[in-house]
Amino acid sequence: MEALTTRAIELKGRGARQRLLVPGLAVLVCVLFLLSLGVGPVFLPFHAVVDGLLGTGDEAARLIVREIRLPRAILSVAIGFSLGLAGASLQGLLRNPLASPSLFGAPSAAAFGAVLVIAFGVFDALSFFLPMAAMLGALLSVGLLLLIAGPRASLLVIILAGLAISSLAGAATSLALNLAPNPFAALEIAFWLLGSLEDRSMQHVWIALPFIIAGSLLLFVDGAAFRALTLGEDAAASLGIRLNRVRLRVVLGVALAVGGGVAVAGTIGFVGLVAPHLVRPMVRNDPARLMWPAALAGAALLTAADVLVRTIPAQNEIKVGVVTALIGAPLFIVLVFRHRRSLTGEVS
Amino acid sequence: MTALLRAEAVGATLGRRKILSDVDLGVSAGELVVIIGANGAGKTTLVRRMAGLLDGEGTVFLGDQKAEALSPRLRARKIGYLPQGHVFHWPLSVADVVALGRIPHGAGAADLGMGDRAAVLAALDSTGTMAFADRSVTTLSGGERARVALARVLAGEPKIILADEPVAALDARYQFVVLDLLRARADAGCAVVAVLHDLSLAARYADRLVLMKDGRIVAEGPPEAVLTHENLAATFGIRATIETIEGRLIVTPQAAL
Numbered sequence: 033m034e035a036l037t038t039r040a041i042e043l044k045g046r047g048a049r050q051r052l053l054v055p056g057l058a059v060l061v062c063v064l065f066l067l068s069l070g071v072g073p074v075f076l077p078f079h080a081v082v083d084g085l086l087g088t089g090d091e092a093a094r095l096i097v098r099e100i101r102l103p104r105a106i107l108s109v110a111i112g113f114s115l116g117l118a119g120a121s122l123q124g125l126l127r128n129p130l131a132s133p134s135l136f137g138a139p140s141a142a143a144f145g146a147v148l149v150i151a152f153g154v155f156d157a158l159s160f161f162l163p164m165a166a167m168l169g170a171l172l173s174v175g176l177l178l179l180i181a182g183p184r185a186s187l188l189v190i191i192l193a194g195l196a197i198s199s200l201a202g203a204a205t206s207l208a209l210n211l212a213p214n215p216f217a218a219l220e221i222a223f224w225l226l227g228s229l230e231d232r233s234m235q236h237v238w239i240a241l242p243f244i245i246a247g248s249l250l251l252f253v254d255g256a257a258f259r260a261l262t263l264g265e266d267a268a269a270s271l272g273i274r275l276n277r278v279r280l281r282v283v284l285g286v287a288l289a290v291g292g293g294v295a296v297a298g299t300i301g302f303v304g305l306v307a308p309h310l311v312r313p314m315v316r317n318d319p320a321r322l323m324w325p326a327a328l329a330g331a332a333l334l335t336a337a338d339v340l341v342r343t344i345p346a347q348n349e350i351k352v353g354v355v356t357a358l359i360g361a362p363l364f365i366v367l368v369f370r371h372r373r374s375l376t377g378e379v380s
Numbered sequence: 381m382t383a384l385l386r387a388e389a390v391g392a393t394l395g396r397r398k399i400l401s402d403v404d405l406g407v408s409a410g411e412l413v414v415i416i417g418a419n420g421a422g423k424t425t426l427v428r429r430m431a432g433l434l435d436g437e438g439t440v441f442l443g444d445q446k447a448e449a450l451s452p453r454l455r456a457r458k459i460g461y462l463p464q465g466h467v468f469h470w471p472l473s474v475a476d477v478v479a480l481g482r483i484p485h486g487a488g489a490a491d492l493g494m495g496d497r498a499a500v501l502a503a504l505d506s507t508g509t510m511a512f513a514d515r516s517v518t519t520l521s522g523g524e525r526a527r528v529a530l531a532r533v534l535a536g537e538p539k540i541i542l543a544d545e546p547v548a549a550l551d552a553r554y555q556f557v558v559l560d561l562l563r564a565r566a567d568a569g570c571a572v573v574a575v576l577h578d579l580s581l582a583a584r585y586a587d588r589l590v591l592m593k594d595g596r597i598v599a600e601g602p603p604e605a606v607l608t609h610e611n612l613a614a615t616f617g618i619r620a621t622i623e624t625i626e627g628r629l630i631v632t633p634q635a636a637l
Contacts, residue, residue: 272456
């Protein structure tokens with residue numbers, strides 16, 4: 033019996049590392065957020081940033097911090113957060129560490145929706161129609177993917193379907209570029225597609241944030257379901273999980289989050305893949321406990337990348353979407369390499 | 381005595397193929413029922429239909445309630461379902477996996493309550509998996525994983541246990557260990573259904589054997605009544621010697637017919 037009770041304590045006890053993970057990541061995000069307010073063509077020290085934020089410093093600092101850098105910092109945190117969360121949720125739903133929104137063509141489909149709106153100038157680029165169109169694109173792609181994949185799809189089927197959807201969305205976007213009314217519109221679209229947070233205003237924040245918050249709230253519902261899915265779909269269903277509802281919530285949540293982000297920042301890839309991967313070992317691979325750390329890690333990653341692009345000396349500012357892809361894609365290759373044994377098992 | 385679990389005229393269709401038709405099966409408390417039959421006879425489909433994982437014709441009753449009338453969570457508290465294969469998609473610790481069995485009792489993403497923890501510990505203890513409770517499930521051997529999968533089901537403290545091939549791919553010793561555990565649950569008042577391939581093991585553990593072919597039950601009753609030369613020829617297409625050694629029915633398949 034004594035053995036039983038000591039074991040009971042061990043069952044309950046999580047390492048200090050695990051308990052400090054979420055607060056630690058939150059602090060990291062805050063530090064990066066402040067850094068993001070300070071870094072740029074004009075470097076502002078910490079006290080100047082705080083003064084600027086509170087409006088107690090000189091006018092120039094206030095303008096730089098509040099009008100120029102604050103929207104950018106808020107967007108990088110919010111978009112990174114939702115991408116990390118979306119990645120963790122898709123990985124939980126599909127029970128695979130290689131799942132992520134960008135592999136499924138969600139951002140490209142969202143981008144196509146948004147590009148249609150911009151290219152044909154139907155609506156002002158700062159209207160709510162932009163995120164709506166982006167979200168619809170993402171919704172279509174993720175929904176289509178799950179439809180093709182069906183309940184028992186292997187990862188191979190899902191990835192092939194995602195590739196097909198990505199290509200279709202890419203081709204459609206190219207067509208829109210092709211048919212763009214004037215070269216300026218085409219150039220604007222092409223730059224916007226690269227994914228950037230440069231020169232965003234608070235209006236962009238207000239457009240994206242409601243979608244990102246709604247999507248994130250939906251995604252946070254299903255932690256227990258993702259944990260149950262460790263046992264496979266049948267066993268999870270037998271534990272009382274309503275899988276159809278879980279799937280619907282994840283599809284909607286990912287579409288809202290990705291759509292909102294893409295609408296104001298273009299396509300930013302690989303954050304959703306990399307963020308969950310970085311923190312998974314620290315939560316003992318538990319897909320439910322993974323969600324907050326993955327979201328915060330996503331926020332930290334994207335904010336750090338956005339700070340990085342401002343410190344690299346270059347003629348044109350390097351787009352943050354390019355940086356995340358340059359860092360993320362090689363990591364993806366490493367991941368595939370590491371998982372290749374289990375992947376071949378999945379295929380057969 | 382009413383059956384804890386009763387299927388009435390149940391059927392199921394997958395794609396366009398009728399996998400299960402017009403099956404009646406009741407299982408009472410204290411009873412261990414073993415389903416046997418050739419590959420594709422509909423054993424797994426019947427178990428999944430009874431677990432509420434498949435829709436189809438007929439009705440499944442839990443006690444005197446229709447299973448469909450219960451919420452999925454309430455149903456999950458009554459029925460523990462052990463699928464084939466004992467797959468674990470994430471390298472969770474054994475204790476974390478077994479704790480998943482408490483989800484129907486409200487232990488979702490949050491930490492376990494006292495009652496949950498007691499149930500998890502009892503399940504770890506009875507299956508002999510306590511010794512590696514902190515290890516990752518993906519590092520375990522087949523026999524260890526099978527016991528962890530069973531512990532997960534037991535942790536939910538279900539009155540009805542449906543186990544689909546619980547001893548497939550296990551060595552002789554672990555086959556006994558796992559089936560002894562299921563036998564013990566039945567003796568403790570649960571209704572247990574298990575799908576088995578080994579006919580001698582089925583005869584040894586079953587209170588009642590159910591023999592299936594082409595989605596129907598073709599024979600049902602005590603092992604010696606079901607395991608006859610005619611039935612084995614008609615369902616499995618084999619010739620076998622059926623003998624009684626030390627009071628146990630032993631079936632040795634001899635040749636395909």
